[in-house]
Amino acid sequence: MKKKNIILAFVLVIATVLSACSNYQFKPTTSFEISDFTMTDHRNEEVTLDSLKGEPWLAMFIFTSCTTICSPMTQNMKLVQDEIEKKGLEQYKIVAFSVDPDYDTPERLTEYLSRHNPLNESKWHMLTGYDQKFIEQLAINSFKTPVRASVTDNQVIHADTFFLVDEKGVAVKNYSGTGQGTDGVQYETIASDMEALINERLK
Template identity: 55%
Template sequence: MKKRLSSLFVIMIVATILGACSNYKFKPDVNYPIEDFTMTDHRGNTVTLEDFKGEPWLAMFIFTNCTTVCPPMTFNMTEIQSNLIERGVEDYKIVAFSVDPEFDTPEVLTNYLSLYPVPDDSKWHLLTGYDQTFIEQFALDSFKTLVKKPADGGEVMHMVTFHLVDEKGTLVKNYSGYSEAEGGVPFDTIAIDIKTLIEDRLGK
């Protein structure tokens, strides 16, 4: 009898959790329209904001000469993509804006990406093809985030945030993209949010 009650209790807990997940509704934290842009991705293709519309995309600001936070941020992004693949999510993009465009040519960005265990590189767009002044102002205006190259030539300063942009080209949520504390990057939450955005768009 006790075993039956225990089994029933476990089943009820699982059912409650699954029900909560299925009823999850995405709620944006911010509402910042991304300014239109024309850039070059790591494949040498010209891309614009319009090219990214129709699907949600996860963005970050990095540079290939970074020796501190950029490598773990990029690795964390590959982990998020693995999570998306496990959940059967297909309609999304991953976008990385270089904050050192003078050095980060398409060839340099391609080599950089090859150093990481990227599950599906067709979803990735590492962007360059603009000047330093532009990316600093673009980051501030569209993502409300800091990008600044020191006058003394030191490493470019930037935030360690992952930015979720919806299918209309509006920034809707921000997450930690790097943390030394265990569990600091919300991998599951990001994947669930992206999946939910897609399902909401499709009316599922």
């Protein structure tokens, strides 16, 4: 009898955990409509806002000659993707806007991404093909985040934030502090938010 009670308690715990996971509710915290754009990715393919619509996507701002947060940010995004892939999700994209487009050619972006060796490279779009003023305006107007070229060196000032964009092209949540290392990065939360958006779209 005691053994049966233990088994029953174990089953109830598992059911509770599974129920909590299935009932995860995504709560948007922003509502920033992304402006139209036409860019070139690291495969030399055209990417537009319209081509990204239909699936949710994660966005970040980086550049390949960055000496501070960009490489940790990209590594953290790779780890976020690992969590997304663990969930078996397929209908998503990852977008990285270069904030140094004059230097960041598709070839340089390809080499940069290859150093991080993402689990599923096909989901990534490393974007360039615009001028510095355009990306600074896109960042502040669409994502409410500053991008500013330094006047003293070749570095570009930008935030270490990830942005979650829904299938309609609206930035619905951001995650700050993603570029300072692995401590505190909300890998599972970001993946769960992505899963919730995908599930909502499929209803």
